[in-house]
Structures are given as structure tokens and as C-alpha cells.
Amino acid sequence: MLIELDRLDVDAVKKLTREDALAIRVRGFIPVDVAEKLADQILGYGFEKYLNAPSIGRIGMAFYEAEGQAPLVANYFESAFENIDELRRRCAPYISPIDLLRCVLDEVWPAGALLETLYGRKMYVGLSRVVTPGVTFLAHHDIFAKDAPDSFQAHSLLAQMAANVYLTMPSSGGALQIWDSELTPDEFDEMRGDSYGIDPALLGEPTLEICPSPGDLIIFNSKRMHAVSPGSDDLRLSLSCFVGYRGPATPLSFWS
Numbered sequence: 406m407l408i409e410l411d412r413l414d415v416d417a418v419k420k421l422t423r424e425d426a427l428a429i430r431v432r433g434f435i436p437v438d439v440a441e442k443l444a445d446q447i448l449g450y451g452f453e454k455y456l457n458a459p460s461i462g463r464i465g466m467a468f469y470e471a472e473g474q475a476p477l478v479a480n481y482f483e484s485a486f487e488n489i490d491e492l493r494r495r496c497a498p499y500i501s502p503i504d505l506l507r508c509v510l511d512e513v514w515p516a517g518a519l520l521e522t523l524y525g526r527k528m529y530v531g532l533s534r535v536v537t538p539g540v541t542f543l544a545h546h547d548i549f550a551k552d553a554p555d556s557f558q559a560h561s562l563l564a565q566m567a568a569n570v571y572l573t574m575p576s577s578g579g580a581l582q583i584w585d586s587e588l589t590p591d592e593f594d595e596m597r598g599d600s601y602g603i604d605p606a607l608l609g610e611p612t613l614e615i616c617p618s619p620g621d622l623i624i625f626n627s628k629r630m631h632a633v634s635p636g637s638d639d640l641r642l643s644l645s646c647f648v649g650y651r652g653p654a655t656p657l658s659f660w661s
């Protein structure tokens with residue numbers, strides 16, 4: 406279910422796309438001391454809240470937040486490059502771990518990896534996500550076609566993965582929990598009502614529970630239900646994006 410590696414490789418990514426694995430963990434994707442410095446630098450300029458999940462902090466804007474509303478979709482595209490640059494500025498003089506991930510997946514995947522295009526426009530990638538102590542990041546799944554139901558591009562994905570690089574973690578809690586059982590979009594939407602997610606207790610024991618260390622990269626099947634357990638202390642900061650798969654001979658794609 407979990408593949409643990411020192412270096413990302415193509416076989417592991419293929420297993421994830423075939424659903425032969427739920428998640429890949431690359432320990433020390435970036436050095437711990439760099440992760441700590443990046444966390445200080447990134448958080449030093451402050452953060453905001455998700456428009457539709459206000460208990461969770463973020464820098465940048467997720468496409469999911471636009472919820473198909475034209476003015477918000479317009480904001481998303483208009484701010485895409487500014488938001489990509491903002492993370493680079495906050496990381497300087499270090500490379501943004503998201504830029505590093507984009508390079509590594511491009512090198513590893515035979516057909517390469519590139520920024521996703523939607524409605525003819527490049528998408529944003531590299532959302533910084535902040536979970537404060539005591540907050541449960543509720544169980545949910547991430548499915549591009551739900552956020553862009555009118556787009557062939559979104560429907561053409563054969564698999565969707567979530568990739569996170571962890572920069573700071575609480576001393577306990579903050580575990581990523583993943584359930585093997587799948588809820589259909591309709592089942593999940595009915596259970597969640599107005600909330601972005603559901604109480605993880607409703608799903609029973611998770612199939613996989615991973616407690617990331619600062620510097621780790623975790624890539625997992627985002628169509629499976631997943632949640633984050635509450636942390637005891639300290640902020641939990643991760644840099645996050647989705648990785649789309651459209652078959653072995655097609656480039657992977659990135660967006661947030």
C-alpha cells in the first residue's frame with residue numbers, strides 16, 4: 406500500500422496510477438535544515454484562509470476554491486503566475502520544492518511533466534497549506550472533473566495524485582490518513598453537505614496512516630478519501646499540488 410523510497414522512480418509512479426499502491430513516500434526529498442528554513446521564510450510573510458475551508462490556512466489559491474464561479478475562476482487564472490512567483494520569492498535563495506518536484510517528475514517520467522492547461526490557460530501550482538494545532542483536516546477526495554465539470558481536459562485524467570512536501574510538523578499528530586475504500590462523488594457530496602469534508606470517524610480505521618517528517622515528499626491517490634489528524638502543537642506546513650496522469654505515453658501534469 407505504501408512505497409518507501411530514497412529517490413522517486415517511474416515504477417512507483419506507475420504503481421500509484423494502476424492503484425497497486427496508495428502512496429509513495431520519499432524521505433528527505435529536501436534536507437531537513439532547508440525545510441526548516443523554508444518554513445520560517447514562507448510563514449514569515451503570513452498566510453490567508455481557504456475561501457471554502459476557513460479552518461485551513463493557505464498561500465496562493467486552489468482551483469477548487471473557485472467552485473466554478475466565473476469571477477473566482479478569473480481571479481484564479483489572473484493570479485496564477487504571480488502566485489507561482491510569490492512562492493519562489495519566499496523560498497529564495499533556495500529552490501522552491503515545488504519547482505524541484507516539477508523537474509524531478511519531468512526527468513523520471515518518460516513523456517515528461519508539465520504545467521496543466523485549463524480553458525486554454527496555464528494553471529497555478531504550489532499551494533502552501535497551513536494546519537494549526539488542534540484542527541482536523543476533514544476527510545475528502547480531490548477529483549478534477551468535480552471542480553471543472555465542463556472541461557474535457559479534467560475528464561480526460563486517468564488518475565489524479567496529490568503531492569505534498571512537508572516543511573514543518575507538530576511534535577505529535579498531523580498524520581496523513583488514507584482510506585482504500587472509495588466514495589463516489591455523489592455519496593461524498595451527500596455526506597458532506599455544506600462542509601468541504603466529513604468527520605474521518607465516519608470512515609472507520611484508515612487503511613494507511615503516515616506521519617511525515619520535515620523534508621519528506623508524499624504522493625498519493627487523491628481520489629481515495631484522505632484526512633489529516635489534529636496536531637498537538639506547532640503549525641503543520643506543506644507545499645502541495647496535484648499530478649495528473651493520462652497514460653504512459655502522455656506527460657504528467659501539475660496544478661493546485
Ligand SMILES: O=C(O)CCC(=O)C(=O)O
Nearest residue numbers: 547567569581633643645
Ligand atoms: O497535507 C496532507 O498531508 C494532505 C493534504 C491533502 O488533502 C491533499 O494534498 O490533497
Ligand SMILES: [Fe+2]
Nearest residue numbers: 546547567631
Ligand atoms: Fe486533499
